[in-house]
Amino acid sequence: MTSLCTLILAATLAAADPAEPPETAAPTPKGLIAELSARQYPDAKSREAAIVQAALADLEAVKRSPSPMTGWTAQLLLKAGRKEEGLAIVRAYIGERIKEAKGRMADVEKRRQAGTYVPFPLPNGREWGEPHVNGFGLWSMVNVYMRYHDQMDAALKADFQWLFTHNTSWAGSTGNLSFLIPLNLYLTEKIWDPRLLPVDGRYGARGPGAVKMFEKRIAYTASRGSPEFASRPYMIYNIGTLLSFDNPYTDKELARRAQMAYEMSIAHAAGTWLNGNWATPAGRSYPGFVTQAPTGCADMLWTYFGGKTPRLGGNTTAVFAVAEPWRPSPLIVKAATDRAEPYVHRSRFDGERTFQTSFVNRTYALFSTATTHAPTGRKTSIWGQTYPYGVMFDQPAGDCASICWLTVPCYDDRPLTNYTPGVNSRFAEYLQHRGSLLLVANNLTDPANKPKVRTDIKGHRPFSTDAWYALAYVPHGYLAQINDSEASGRVFLHYGSVLIAFSASQKFKWDPAATVFAGKGGFHPKDSEFRVFGKDVAIAMETARPDEFPGATPAESLAAFRAAILARSKVGLTTAATPAGPVAKGSYVDRFGTKLEKTFQGEATIDGQPVDYARWPLVDNPWIHQDWDGDMRITDGVTERIYDVKNWTITERKVGSK
Incomplete structure (x- = not known):
């Protein structure tokens, strides 16, 4: 793998000697970043070079950023010997945190x-x-300090300690x-005298108790998957921290x-990666409107x-991914990039009673969580702060x-609470x-x-206060649409990479010209x-x-798809008796004649056979298999x-050998 020093040297030379003719002005830092972001990169080497060049293109902007990731941009510079530039980022970040x-x-x-002060009492009476x-x-900063404190002057070290x-x-x-946070505390007490920490602090696990917690969490992640798996805002803080254990104090x-x-966590994600789309349910993630260009932890x-x-x-x-030395095995990369044939990916993250499915079909992936x-006792619920389930697909247009x-x-509602519409498991279940x-x-x-209207949120307005609904x-x-919503409760869509048919148990109205109500209106004003x-x-x-449905135009292709759906598919809705009273029971027969049946908070069957959730694996796809609490x-x-x-071993061998 190309060294960071080589990448940074290449980035520096590229910035100093742009490819444009001499009479053409060099792009501004923002312009250069936009150019790099608009290109596509065929391999890891070219991606890493672009990441480094973009990271170093506007160091003044990096110094102003509150993002913890700026700490790894500083590390890129410090590792390459660009000490003053790296430390300038660190000083700016630490200075702002001290000011706050x-x-x-x-x-x-x-x-x-x-x-007007309202105290929060602590167990120690303070x-x-x-x-x-x-x-x-x-x-972010404790990682910089552990690795590069020998390059810091006394004043900066004092700021860190304060x-x-x-x-x-x-x-x-x-x-x-x-x-x-316990990892931060553990490292803080290794680097500085623990007696310096405030007596009016609120403390969790520390010392030997923290080490036991770390051991338990690491084992859980390896055998049952990372908490907040696939979270765009938070997954890096669950698994990126694992790389921070490589330090002088642990x-x-x-x-x-x-x-x-x-x-193993990166391998768990590989089977649901689709050309920039991370096509899997997430236990906790937002926003609810995403593009194929990755955001948040999907950048990693x-x-x-x-x-x-x-x-x-x-x-x-x-x-972060470039600055840290770890790189994936080619076997993991293959699992994330070989999309020649359609396949089913199953997983079992976020608890014992949640079961994810992704059907990855070359240019799109349909995904959901069953419970x-x-x-x-209490019924299983999912954390509602997540993007809803459906289909992700190839979409080259950046504004879509x-x-x-x-x-x-x-x-x-407006404003959109918790940044996403979420999935309300009080009312909805999937199969x-x-x-x-x-x-x-x-x-x-x-x-x-x-x-309900929230009085604690200024100007809060839900779409309706009458009842909930499917959305x-x-x-x-x-590229084409057929709107049969008011005639038969169906809608058909052609996105170029996927055909979608919605079929409802009752008629409804879809107005393609009506905008999204919640928040600021979806991703684009033309969304509906x-x-x-x-x-x-x-x-x-x-x-x-x-x-699968060829036609001279997208409209013809969609019409052929609609004909196949109408010829065989059927959606049904009845009720089922339970000890708690009658509940909804839905069914759907697809175009292949396969029948899906789901009783709310009850049995799920495919063609009359119960779905075997008891033996559902932690991860399973054509390349990767791991049972719950098993080896991978x-x-x-x-x-x-x-x-x-x-x-705790990793063994690589030829298939069939012992």
Whole structure:
């Protein structure tokens, strides 16, 4: 793999000697980044060179950025010997965090004097003090300090010590912060005297207790998958932290296991990567409207696997992926890039009773999560702060979303709560078989659970306060559409890379000219949506590649697809008796004659056979298999790579050898 020094030298020469003729002015830093982001890159070497060139193109912008990823841009420079430029980024970042911290301390004092301060009591009898420093930023900077403190002057070292030993926020609650913050604390207490830390701090696991937690979390990630898997905002803070265990203060065996768990997490993602689309359900992710150009943590996967180029720069997770030394095995890369044949990818992240399916069909992928429920007690729910389930597809136009989804929303309001409409598992459950997806919605008119106006949000306005409904998002950019919504409850769409048929149990109205209601109106002003109302609703999405239905024009191809759907498919809605009372039962027969049946919070069957969720694997696709709590095997048919999660070994060998 090309060294970072070589990449940075190449980036420097490219910036100093652009390819344009001498009489043409060199592009501005923003212009250069835009040019690099608009190109496509055939291999990892060219992607890494572009990432580095873009990261270093506008260092002044990097210094102003609050993104934790700027810490890895600084590391690129420090590793290449560009000490002053790297340290300038670090000084700017640490300086802003100290400014924020002192501002918070001053604000508390002001509120104390005004009599408006509300204390937060701690178990030790003290009140939780300030400052609460952002844990993501501390993770970024502690990585820089561990690796490059020998290049820092005394003043910068003192600033680091002040910020880390004055921070009072050392306990995390979400999946990412519950791991990241204890790691920050563990390293802080190794680097500086623990007695310097504030007595009015709020602390989670620390010392030996933290090490036990790290061991448990690393083992869980390897055997059951990363928490917040596939989260665009947060996955890096769950698994990127695993690479931070390679430092002078942490046990080397623990660091080796952590890197193995990181590698397995990247392999877990490989089967759902589709040319820039990360076509899998996420336990917690937003926004709900995405394009094929990756964003957030998907930038990291693009670095490894390629696809449509994201927006590059010095504050992206792509910089993290380049700056860290780990690189994926060619076997993992093959699993992420070989899309010659359609296949089913199954996974089992985010708990024992959630089961993901992605049907990857060359140019598109349909994806969803199914749930099961314990015989007694609380019903399984999913975290509603996620983009809804549906289809992601090749969409070369940068101003068009590459996702079309179907949900009963948690949020359909202005402003858009939690950044995404989400999936409301109180009302909706899914069943998928290959390229067909059935949503069954139950008791949407329940008066106890109507949408409400939030008085704590200024100007809050839900779409309706009467009842919930099924909601479909239809991005603009389709080449043809057939709108039978009011006649038969069906809509047909042709996006060039995928054909989509919606079939509902009742008629509804889709107005393609009506804009998206929630938030700022979808990804593009021309995006649209439709709602299906009723006490119970069943609605299906069926998909196909356009080359399966050839035609002289997109309209002809879509008409042929519609004819095939109408000839055989059927959506049904009944009720089923349960001990808790009648619930919705939906069914869908697809164009192949396969029948999907789903009872809300009950049985799921395909052609009358119950879906065997009890034996659902952690990951399964043509290249990768791992059972729940089992070892992982990756193969290309010639070579296999075995990850032993009990003995913490990785073995590569020829298929069939012992």
